[in-house]
Amino acid sequence: MESAIDTHLTACPRTISRRVPDAYQPPFPMFVGRADETLHQVTMAYLGVQYRDGGQRTAALAAVAEIVGTFDIADGPAHNDITRHTDKEGYVNLIVVGYWRDPAAFCRWLRSPDVNGWWDSPERLSGELGYFREIVSPRAEQFETLYAFTDNLPGVGAVMDDISGEINEHAYWGSMRERFPLSQTDWMESSGELVVVTGNPADGGRVVVQGHDNIALIRSGQDWREAGPEERALYLEEIQPTLQAGMDFLRDNGETVGCYSNRLVQNIDLDGNLLDETYNIGHWRSLEKLERWAESHPTHLRIFTTFFKVVADLDKLRLYHEVSVSDGANQIFEYLNCHPSTGMMRDAKVMASR
Amino acid sequence: MESAIDTHLTACPRTISRRVPDAYQPPFPMFVGRADETLHQVTMAYLGVQYRDGGQRTAALAAVAEIVGTFDIADGPAHNDITRHTDKEGYVNLIVVGYWRDPAAFCRWLRSPDVNGWWDSPERLSGELGYFREIVSPRAEQFETLYAFTDNLPGVGAVMDDISGEINEHAYWGSMRERFPLSQTDWMESSGELVVVTGNPADGGRVVVQGHDNIALIRSGQDWREAGPEERALYLEEIQPTLQAGMDFLRDNGETVGCYSNRLVQNIDLDGNLLDETYNIGHWRSLEKLERWAESHPTHLRIFTTFFKVVADLDKLRLYHEVSVSDGANQIFEYLNCHPSTGMMRDAKVMASR
Numbered sequence: 001m002e003s004a005i006d007t008h009l010t011a012c013p014r015t016i017s018r019r020v021p022d023a024y025q026p027p028f029p030m031f032v033g034r035a036d037e038t039l040h041q042v043t044m045a046y047l048g049v050q051y052r053d054g055g056q057r058t059a060a061l062a063a064v065a066e067i068v069g070t071f072d073i074a075d076g077p078a079h080n081d082i083t084r085h086t087d088k089e090g091y092v093n094l095i096v097v098g099y100w101r102d103p104a105a106f107c108r109w110l111r112s113p114d115v116n117g118w119w120d121s122p123e124r125l126s127g128e129l130g131y132f133r134e135i136v137s138p139r140a141e142q143f144e145t146l147y148a149f150t151d152n153l154p155g156v157g158a159v160m161d162d163i164s165g166e167i168n169e170h171a172y173w174g175s176m177r178e179r180f181p182l183s184q185t186d187w188m189e190s191s192g193e194l195v196v197v198t199g200n201p202a203d204g205g206r207v208v209v210q211g212h213d214n215i216a217l218i219r220s221g222q223d224w225r226e227a228g229p230e231e232r233a234l235y236l237e238e239i240q241p242t243l244q245a246g247m248d249f250l251r252d253n254g255e256t257v258g259c260y261s262n263r264l265v266q267n268i269d270l271d272g273n274l275l276d277e278t279y280n281i282g283h284w285r286s287l288e289k290l291e292r293w294a295e296s297h298p299t300h301l302r303i304f305t306t307f308f309k310v311v312a313d314l315d316k317l318r319l320y321h322e323v324s325v326s327d328g329a330n331q332i333f334e335y336l337n338c339h340p341s342t343g344m345m346r347d348a349k350v351m352a353s354r
Numbered sequence: 355m356e357s358a359i360d361t362h363l364t365a366c367p368r369t370i371s372r373r374v375p376d377a378y379q380p381p382f383p384m385f386v387g388r389a390d391e392t393l394h395q396v397t398m399a400y401l402g403v404q405y406r407d408g409g410q411r412t413a414a415l416a417a418v419a420e421i422v423g424t425f426d427i428a429d430g431p432a433h434n435d436i437t438r439h440t441d442k443e444g445y446v447n448l449i450v451v452g453y454w455r456d457p458a459a460f461c462r463w464l465r466s467p468d469v470n471g472w473w474d475s476p477e478r479l480s481g482e483l484g485y486f487r488e489i490v491s492p493r494a495e496q497f498e499t500l501y502a503f504t505d506n507l508p509g510v511g512a513v514m515d516d517i518s519g520e521i522n523e524h525a526y527w528g529s530m531r532e533r534f535p536l537s538q539t540d541w542m543e544s545s546g547e548l549v550v551v552t553g554n555p556a557d558g559g560r561v562v563v564q565g566h567d568n569i570a571l572i573r574s575g576q577d578w579r580e581a582g583p584e585e586r587a588l589y590l591e592e593i594q595p596t597l598q599a600g601m602d603f604l605r606d607n608g609e610t611v612g613c614y615s616n617r618l619v620q621n622i623d624l625d626g627n628l629l630d631e632t633y634n635i636g637h638w639r640s641l642e643k644l645e646r647w648a649e650s651h652p653t654h655l656r657i658f659t660t661f662f663k664v665v666a667d668l669d670k671l672r673l674y675h676e677v678s679v680s681d682g683a684n685q686i687f688e689y690l691n692c693h694p695s696t697g698m699m700r701d702a703k704v705m706a707s708r
Contacts, residue, residue: 017371019528021541021642173527173649174373185377288375295527295649298659305652 001025004032004169004179009141009283011184019174026171028105028312032179033145033153033160033322035101042156043137044105044217045077046323048095050130050338053086060094060129061241061272066118067096068270076120079158080317083265083279084272088251089339092270093183095265095281101159103137103330107175130338134283136217136326138297142188143178143324146170148314155219155279156322171308173295176323188214188325190286192258194333201340201348209344211331216287216323221279223318231317237284238306246299247280256349257297258289283344287325358386358523358533363495363536373528383664384524386533387499387507387514387676389455396510397460397491397529398571398678399431400635402449403558404484404692407440414448414483415626420472421450422624429463433512437619439635441703442605443693445484448626449619449635453511457491457684473690475518479559484692488637490571490680491532496542497678498533500524502668509573509633510676525662527649530677531570531601542679544640546689548614548702553704555694563698565685569614577672592660600653601634608701611651611682612643615697637698641679 003010049063064082071077077098084094100106108299109115117123124131157163169178177183193212198208222243224235224345229285237344250262267277270317284290294300307319340346357364393590403417406551415494418436425431431452438448454460463469472478478485501507504517511517523532531537545567551560578589599617604616614637621631638644648654661673 015371017369021371023543024642123570171650172646189377190377288378292526295661296525297660298656301655302652303657305650305655308650 001168002165004144004164004167005181005184006034007182008037011181014152014184016184016330018169018178020172024168024172026166026168028171029166030170031150032164033147033157034162034164035140035160038142039101039160041103041137041139042143042159043077043100043103043135044156045098045100045106045133045135046095046100047139048093048130048132048134048343050091050093050132050342051128053092056128057092057272059127060092063129063131064094064096065270070087070099070109070112070115070118072114073109073114075112077106077109081154081270082270084268084274085263085265087263087342089341091339092267093263095263095269097154098158102129102166106137127337130342131336132338132343133332133334134343135332136215136324137255137330138324138326141181142326143322144175145320146174147181147320148175148311149318149320152321154223154318156324157320173291177292179289180287180323181327182325183241188216189212193285193299196343196345196348196350200350201335201345202350204337207335207338207345209333209335209348211330211333211344212328214286214325215328215331216284216290216325218282218284218290218321218323219279219320220282221277221319223277224316224341225276226316227276228316231315234310235317237304238310239303240304241279242299242306246297246303247300249297249299250282250293257293258285259283259287259293260347287323290323303338355522356519358498358518359535359538360388362391363535363579365535368538370538370541372478372523372532374526378522378526380520380522380525381662382525383520384520385501385504385533386518387501387511388516388518389494389514393455393469393494393514395457395491395493395512395684396497397431397454397489398510399452399454399458399460399487399489399582400449401452402447402484402486402488402505402697403448403487404445404642404696405482407446410482411446411626413481414446415624417483417485418448419449419624424466424469424472426671427450427463427466427468429459429466433462435508436608436622436624436706438622438628439617439619441617441696443695445693445696446653447617449617453510453513460491472628478690481691484696485690486692486697487686487688488531488697489686490569491684492678492680494607495535496680498530499676500530501664501674501675503672503674508575508672508674510678511674516695529635531623531645534641534677534679542641544568545682547639548698550699550702550704554690555699558694561692561699563689563702565680565687566680566682567680568640568679569685570638570644570679572638572644572675572677573633574636574671574675575631577631578670579630580670580672581630582670587613587690588664589671592664593657596653596656596660597634600651600657603651603653604636611647612639613637613647614701641677644677686692
């Protein structure tokens with residue numbers, strides 16, 4: 001049994017204790033991603049294309065292809081995937097997420113003429129499509145992962161080096177926090193609120209939202225591509241409906257519980273075909289708000305108890321999550337031509353003087 | 355907002371941190387019992403009479419009346435109540451629970467000729483009835499309370515002096531532990547296992563079970579005596595069935611999760627009439643085992659989410675709990691003529707050499 005916190009990230013002395021006694025033994029095995037000491041910080045870039053359902057699908061997929069095309073230039077991400085979801089306002093959103101193992105490389109990529117020129121082009125504002133980028137760069141001590149499997153890690157795990165053995169910190173409320181290396185010494189509390197610093201969501205056009213320290217981002221995934229009939233049924237009949245209900249609650253009522261944005265997305269290929277893989281992307285005011293919701297909301301508790309019931313027998317159904325917090329200075333939230341409830345815009349304060 | 359831990363019980367320095375950040379705010383008000391500094395330790399004595407359903411009801415009620423009669427002699431308990439439940443083996447158990455604010459007074463009571471003579475009398479072993487006493491004496495830092503109301507505190511609250519204002523440590527998993535003053539500096543871990551030190555449960559007769567440090571005892575109560583029709587329906591239709599399912603699980607499968615004994619009991623008067631008041635009495639190997647079950651078992655999570663849903667509107671329906679740990683030296687578990695699965699006997703190890 002290993003700690004979820006890698007040796008080189010162990011704080012000495014630890015100033016915040018764990019919740020459970022040393023004798024704690026988890027009831028089933030789970031695993032975390034491992035990276036060597038050269039991984040100091042990663043970048044997770046969610047790059048979106050938005051359109052009102054109708055004739056824009058082809059144009060939106062072309063925009064996605066353009067974005068994915070820029071990943072092949074120097075300093076592109078080491079890993080990416082593409083998803084689709086319909087939001088509360090009925091818009092379809094295609095999101096490409098890229099993972100970089102080094103924010104300096106990400107920065108060079110972002111500033112490259114192809115990428116920068118595309119984003120700054122007046123064309124981005126003149127068409128029928130909306131675009132957004134929501135990007136965070138957590139340091140190694142600011143994120144944690146959890147997998148019920150050990151191969152072909154998705155998401156940030158794909159830019160890590162290895163998988164752990166069975167880890168101790170899981171299967172109790174508070175274990176998510178305790179898997180963060182930073183939790184050993186820091187409460188990761190929110191430093192403020194979202195503020196619109198450029199443009200006005202109500203006017204469309206170009207909007208920049210300023211985040212704050214310790215916005216929490218969770219990606220929580222379900223992959224039944226390889227599942228046999230039984231696991232497929234388990235997922236589609238037992239897990240998926242409850243998951244959908246919980247995620248719909250957060251999409252529609254997030255502001256009441258500290259959830260800035262919540263999207264249950266389904267993976268697609270470059271042609272827009274749906275794959276048997278979904279994940280939820282949730283942005284939270286703080287890790288604490290995410291904890292409070294997760295451990296008290298009936299839908300999430302049902303997800304949790306179902307997971308407990310089935311986890312020991314999982315074969316090809318792949319369940320996982322990754323959670324990060326980030327410094328306000330390491331966040332980018334920008335929107336072009338998007339509807340005013342998109343992403344961080346919904347809960348961002350527009351300053352009265354502007 | 356106050357801490358559940360009273361000022362005079364605040365550890366300085368605290369060596370084990372809380373689970374939640376300082377900014378934590380509970381979503382609804384709850385209260386705890388307050389005692390002044392003269393309360394150093396209490397005694398909770400569960401005194402049982404057991405019989406196989408049938409003709410022994412009158413005799414059992416007479417035995418209960420005898421026990422309650424001894425409370426009137428010097429050094430009797432400051433508070434008591436009486437309950438009835440049928441156990442897994444189909445035996446009826448009547449339990450009188452007495453609360454003392456001072457274990458020295460309890461000790462004098464226990465050793466008084468009336469009490470001692472009654473317990474030691476050969477008559478206790480010759481009739482159709484069984485008897486047991488399960489007694490713990492937690493120190494002030496070894497127990498916590500939680501009430502959704504502020505008047506006429508039941509249980510240990512009845513021997514305390516006052517009720518708190520709204521307290522901070524509730525409505526998150528881990529808050530029970532954090533309400534224990536001792537949790538500031540001690541993990542309250544189990545020191546061993548139950549051992550039969552006198553007699554043999556299989557033989558009936560006189561059996562003494564030796565406990566161990568930090569056995570946790572929870573009394574978790576529901577009182578709908580004064581409830582109007584709506585709250586009565588809420589309790590009987592929404593809360594009670596789930597509660598029953600969860601408590602039945604623990605009664606029948608407790609050994610798989612670290613629960614030594616679990617009894618959902620209903621209050622009665624001295625004539626044996628059922629009252630609209632129940633509570634669960636659970637003995638656990640450790641507070642940690644209780645925490646793990648409570649936060650992961652579907653039935654308890656349903657109880658918890660129902661409570662969250664209704665708590666803000668409670669009027670006359672009274673929900674509360676008290677939880678203690680105790681030193682092995684401050685525990686008495688004794689059985690006379692009881693069936694071998696009674697109380698602590700079920701999970702107690704019979705030494706091979708005996």
